[in-house]
Amino acid sequence: xxxxxxxxxxxxxxxxxxxxxxxxxxxxxxxxxxxxxxxxxxxxxxxxxxxxxxxxxxxxxxxxxxxxxxxxxxxxxxxxxxxxxxxxxxxxxxxxxxxxxxxxxxxxxxxxxxxxxxxxxxxxxxxxxxxxxxxxxxxxxxxxxxxxxxxxxxxxxxxxxxxxxxxxxxxxxxxxxxxxxxxxxxxxxxxxxxxxxxxxxxxxxxxxxxxxxxxxxxxxxxxxxxxxxxxxxxxxxxxxxxxxxxxxxxxxxxxxxxxxxxxxxxxxxxxxxxxxxxxxxxxxxxxxxxxx
Amino acid sequence: xxxxxxxxxxxxxxxxxxxxxxxxxxxxxxxxxxxxxxxxxxxxxxxxxxxxxxxxxxxxxxxxxxxxxxxxxxxxxxxxxxxxxxxxxxxxxxxxxxxxxxxxxxxxxxxxxxxxxxxxxxxxxxxxxxxxxxxxxxxxxxxxxxxxxxxxxxxxxxxxxxxxxxxxxxxxxxxxxxxxxxxxxxxxxxxxxxxxxxxxxxxxxxxxxxxxxxxxxxxxxxxxxxxxxxxxxxxxxxxxxxxxxxxxxxxxxxxxxxxxxxxxxxxxxxxxxxxxxxxx
Numbered sequence: 001x002x003x004x005x006x007x008x009x010x011x012x013x014x015x016x017x018x019x020x021x022x023x024x025x026x027x028x029x030x031x032x033x034x035x036x037x038x039x040x041x042x043x044x045x046x047x048x049x050x051x052x053x054x055x056x057x058x059x060x061x062x063x064x065x066x067x068x069x070x071x072x073x074x075x076x077x078x079x080x081x082x083x084x085x086x087x088x089x090x091x092x093x094x095x096x097x098x099x100x101x102x103x104x105x106x107x108x109x110x111x112x113x114x115x116x117x118x119x120x121x122x123x124x125x126x127x128x129x130x131x132x133x134x135x136x137x138x139x140x141x142x143x144x145x146x147x148x149x150x151x152x153x154x155x156x157x158x159x160x161x162x163x164x165x166x167x168x169x170x171x172x173x174x175x176x177x178x179x180x181x182x183x184x185x186x187x188x189x190x191x192x193x194x195x196x197x198x199x200x201x202x203x204x205x206x207x208x209x210x211x212x213x214x215x216x217x218x219x220x221x222x223x224x225x226x227x228x229x230x231x232x233x234x235x236x237x238x239x240x241x242x243x244x245x246x247x248x249x250x251x252x253x254x255x256x257x258x259x260x261x262x263x264x265x266x267x268x269x270x271x272x273x274x275x276x277x278x279x280x281x282x283x284x285x286x287x288x289x290x291x292x
Numbered sequence: 293x294x295x296x297x298x299x300x301x302x303x304x305x306x307x308x309x310x311x312x313x314x315x316x317x318x319x320x321x322x323x324x325x326x327x328x329x330x331x332x333x334x335x336x337x338x339x340x341x342x343x344x345x346x347x348x349x350x351x352x353x354x355x356x357x358x359x360x361x362x363x364x365x366x367x368x369x370x371x372x373x374x375x376x377x378x379x380x381x382x383x384x385x386x387x388x389x390x391x392x393x394x395x396x397x398x399x400x401x402x403x404x405x406x407x408x409x410x411x412x413x414x415x416x417x418x419x420x421x422x423x424x425x426x427x428x429x430x431x432x433x434x435x436x437x438x439x440x441x442x443x444x445x446x447x448x449x450x451x452x453x454x455x456x457x458x459x460x461x462x463x464x465x466x467x468x469x470x471x472x473x474x475x476x477x478x479x480x481x482x483x484x485x486x487x488x489x490x491x492x493x494x495x496x497x498x499x500x501x502x503x504x505x506x507x508x509x510x511x512x513x514x515x516x517x518x519x520x521x522x523x524x525x526x527x528x529x530x531x532x533x534x535x536x537x538x539x540x541x542x543x544x545x546x547x548x549x550x551x552x553x554x555x556x557x558x559x560x561x562x563x564x565x566x567x568x569x570x571x572x
Contacts, residue, residue: 029420033420093312101312110320115525131536133342270416278411
């Protein structure tokens, strides 16, 4: 009996720090975000109940929030198609183990182990008009008057922000490749025996079999768009006008300007959008169904 | 017939290697361009951004290092990311061990709650975490940032470490128990050494995440004494606005440590990303 209680005490002691982290940095903040999104609160005086004021403000004060939502929609669409598509394509190519596949897999990861802040600043220079490689390249190949002010003019800014992350989908590649490699050899042997060609195996066997991994990739990349901060804050700063504004930028401004209720309304929208994306993609890819 | 087969094979090859070369180029070109330019004079950068450097002049690096407090920012980043990773590894190893090997009421619920936090965008919780750090009087301190970074590892580390401890046979624990080993000793001397690879994986991923973190470092610190490298970069960007050589030297100094850590443990990083879809 005594021994059982000692074990219980140990279990509790081992879990306590983790539970504390969960409460202090997750549960309490999430509840705070949800509740104070309905209050008028500057952080100094107590929050005052304000109903839907912050949400109405979000939508009606100016068009920043609506543009942010439109941007998120567009970026999510691009992320779910081109970004994930490129990652999947690379995975299917590397799966065939062409010469140098390990090198490509290893190198593709490098942009992901660098600080996003540094990456964003690097891209700012790549798109720079005086010294940037894009504009100079265009001028070198004959467009001598090419002076696009990427990040500072519309619609170039949106395109430039998109290009800072568009092709860097190594996470998708790695999870899809992992799933491809887990497909039992017999599946392919049976198909080839039945006279299927390589393209048919890829299209009708491999692709459906890795749809869970692709679905996970779509969720991860859209969630990353919801939380995208550095790529905007360190390049276009949301401009020109509100052209490349997004919700994390609004939330950041809310905190800096001590409009906590407003910031947390934006935070709530972010959390809800994340949940919606997860559930939606789950359904779309029928991710809960057993594959084998 | 044979010719067309040959042609389709060739075009397949071209496509395959085209995509592979493109992937390598988009992944390395920005980095190589920055490093290369950091060895060119400002005039050469403005004159032709594609030209190769004439030599290797480390003067701008020395300048950034000595005159712009770079060493201090470097130390801050290393200390904050390192300590946060160590604390996180310890507390999540403890919890992962319990989740893997013991039964208690509400276990599944607690585990699911802890790991589902991963789905909440980190930025969304910024205001409450900012206020918490203020209340604890830890605004603009390294301790505050360490605390926040420690909390970031929750879902990722638990996920990886629980899986690792589950692979360690329970027979070992029972044998140790019969020998009279205490709860702590069974954990520390029997299980922990065998969980090395999982701990290393979780540690590398968390360290890289902490080392690169920008958003919370930006809102939780203000003075130069507590500034980390990613935030310092932004100030460099403003200070060196037209001195590209120095800016590129600073960028190179910030990105190379992460790349080096990654190159040393490439396989582990790739394997864990592949199985978890997370990168810290």
